[in-house]
Amino acid sequence: MNPSLREAGLFAGLILLVAGIFAWLGAAYGVRMLVEASCYAIIALGLTIQWGYAGLFNVGLMGFVAIAAFTTVLISYPVNDVFWSGDGPWMLGQAALTLAIGVAITLLLSRSTRIGVPKGLRTALTLVAAAITYLAVQGQLDPAATLIEREAGFIGGFGLPVWMGWAAGGVVAGLLGWAMGRITLGLRADYMAIATLGIAEIVKAFLKNADWLTRGTLTVSPLPWPVPTPQELGFVASRSAYLAVTAVMIVVLYVLLERAWHSPWGRMMRAIRDNEVSAAAMGKDINRRRLEMFVVGNFIIGLGGAALITFTTIFDPSSFAPLNHTFLIWVMVILGGAGNNLGAIFGALLVYVIWIMSEPVAIFLFTNAEQLGERLFGWEAPADLYTRALQMRVFVIGLTITLVLRFAPKGLLPEKVVKYD
Amino acid sequence: MPLLEMTNIHGGYGGANILNGVSIAIEANQIGVIVGPNGAGKSTTLKALFGLLTVSEGSIVFDGKTVTNMAPEKLVLQGLSYVPQEFNVFPTMSVEENLEMGAYVRRDSFRHLIDQVYDYFPPLKDKRRQPAGELSGGQRQMVAIGRALMTEPRLLLLDEPTAGLSPRYMGEIFDRIIAVNKAGVGILMVEQNARQALALAHRGFVLAGGQNRFTGTGAELLADPEVAKSFLGGGADHA
Amino acid sequence: MPEAGLLAILPMNELVFFLNKVVIAGLIIGSVYALGAVGVTLIFGILRFAHFPHGDMMTAGAFVALVLLWMFPGVGAAVGLPTAFVLMPIAMAVTALLAVGLDRMFYRPMRKSGVKPVVMVMTSIGVMLMMQGLLRLFAGTGTRQLYADTDDKDIYRIPLGGRDLVITEPQLMLFATTIVAVVALHMFLTRSRMGKAMRAVSDNPDLARVSGISIDHVVRTTWLIAGALAAAGGTLLALDVTLKPDLSYNIILPIFAAAIVGGVGQPYGAIAGGLLVGFSETLAVFNWSVLLRPMRPYLPEFIEIPAKLAFVPTEYKIVVPFFILIAVLIWRPTGLFKGRVNN
């Protein structure tokens, strides 16, 4: 089939589906769904850069989303005066100073081979310095954390505009990606998957347990919005305004990515992805280029994640169930068509709509199954049947991934082969 | 009837065809040598014969049986054996284990064959507990050939058995190959050291661009001024 | 007598506490990791991809043992061992077949169509999500006991003056099983025809094929071994602690760390790696103040001993395998036993 016709057909179908949901569940619900879907679309664009363009395997999406969301909270949440008027900032400053000094000493020691220190001794000294730094910082941070938690709850934010928070979130996610990429990009692909999985778990553990910084399980809310809130404008209007913001972001990102993709830079990237060996033979620094992709991708993932969490108005570190949502986004990208920006956006919207709708469907099915089982065999359903029913959705994500990879590895909107001479 | 008859073979690695009509025929107990410039498709010809890539056109008959596109593990049972150009040993396994892996398809006792390999290649006997990856290039080549002999093949395919070896080792390997041939094993080998190889060949094949350019006995090819000029470097006289 | 004097100064109580909390606990969790990591490393070596569902396979194995326990509750009492342990060989066999079945259904078709390794990893993640969904669907998310009411959990206390050294029955069974598994695996890989063929495929798959080794048989054997060991690890862990359906991520990261530390494709490395990661975890979360407190009288005044002095708070335990992993990737990507880094 003609690809543009196919695109038009698929998007028309999607619009019909969304219109149906609007009619059925109302505008307020429909717009909310669209905002969330558009945030996922931004994240999916970031992932399609990494996977579709560069073939990089990021399993830690939710870690990057969480760290970006936290950065947004830190930048744009209102200032906590109790914290700033107490001893907290002073104690944190001391800990930061200790950290800086310790890191500097450790780094110097790690270079000490240049002044003739033997390698073994260098390594030993570096490790000792790192351990001492770690213990010293921990020793100063612990009382500070206790004090802050007792007196002020948590440190609060800086009260800056939300867009700065989002941008900072993107940057922090990008930096974390840079560190991960530096370590794993030269190694086999699996290592990157494992390392990003690990980073996601650690970020989650940290955000969940560092109460002084994030309020941990107490959660932070309400997060400020970049547009007037529902209290001021009513649900439909304010959510529509939010949707306008995310839609503009998608359009801007899309245009930029398409232009980059058709530039000489994009051509080189494709050359690297499609034939690593000959690209390397042509003297391209493959891992550098890939690192660029990984960082840019993470920046966009961070942006989308920040927008998504801001929209929910609550920062709850324990809500970043890393893998399920991570792979929901993966399904969006590979089902939509890896390497095709439009495909990523389409996949994100479609999959999110299905995902949202699957919850009532799953519960409906299980309630029926329960009643049927009771009537036919006197089966007594376990009490946690509903939560179990929702686990079915995890199964479906997994099944979709395996099926798409096997039967439609190019997705619904396959990457267009770019012709150049 | 020839032991091996490849007729007009076409095929490649998925993209464009690399082989555009290669024909090779040798009798039982003969030595056949394939020569040609780099990238001519010599290795590809052996791989096509050994079922490692898909032949799109042409036929391969071995010992009266059509074996076109037969899987390597089946060809081993037919009496063919193949030593690749590179990565032709199991590096972390000992020399003796390498030989045992050569005999993987055998269900009978093969101790005497291991001893026979040690007779052909005495240096291996002392190194038999050593990982093959730690041997010198020449010794590794011996392990590779020894591994391929463990199935008692009728035809042994060798891809550049002397590549990268010093002249002393090269002569030794050629001697061993002749000894193996004398014991009743047909040989089809690709060689860069074209003169030395053609000198011991019953049949020679010059490939270029995935096609036969010249075919004849080893002596005929060595004597042919065309072959000498284009493929052997220098005149035919100073052999 | 000098010795008695020395013994008297030695803080026996605290040392035994250390033995219990670090050495024994590390050996236990390290053995579990090792049983998992051997499978992961074999799959890595032969099929060349990171098998993410391995943690769920361990859990599945333990659940098979649980179902067997419901079916034949009396078996254990007859032998005098925990029922689940007696039935473990069956659970291992079932899980091994399950692993082969998963390969047939999901991995083999991808392999045959010659996809890139990274696509295999993705597929394995898809399988992981499916297994997780099914496990939680059928088993819920609560924890369960693998000890039947009829079994009694023997606890051995070895008096060492002061506190006792405590070892439980399932811990002993875990050690025994790990040792038997290691020895059996060693014999298999170095003596048997199939074991050597596995090493050959791991070394050089193309040459193995050319030698007439059936890759399909080798792959099947790999899954059988990996599945069986995973079931053993999962069952024994569940016997020692409890059976949790969502162990998955918490155990797969240390297992990967163990496999990579040991060198990918190196079964002995995986065992060493498992123990290393296990000990690192227990050492990192151990409260060193316990050992320092008895030294109080001998230390200068100005040093205070904090109430808690651990390298890593227990909540951050997951950080430990991760840092080991990162450190190895930075300084020695081949692992301590020289595994393969590239495809």
Ligand SMILES: Nc1ncnc2c1ncn2[C@@H]1O[C@H](COP(=O)(O)OP(=O)(O)OP(=O)(O)O)[C@@H](O)[C@H]1O
């Ligand atoms: N695995 C492969 N995939 C794709 N193309 C290949 C592959 N192996 C070889 N080729 C291509 O096939 C052509 C013939 O290669 P082949 O290895 O048969 O050459 P050769 O005659 O053996 O050369 P040499 O003397 O250098 O070994 C070359 O152009 C090469 O680039």
Ligand SMILES: [Mg+2]
């Ligand atoms: Mg060649």
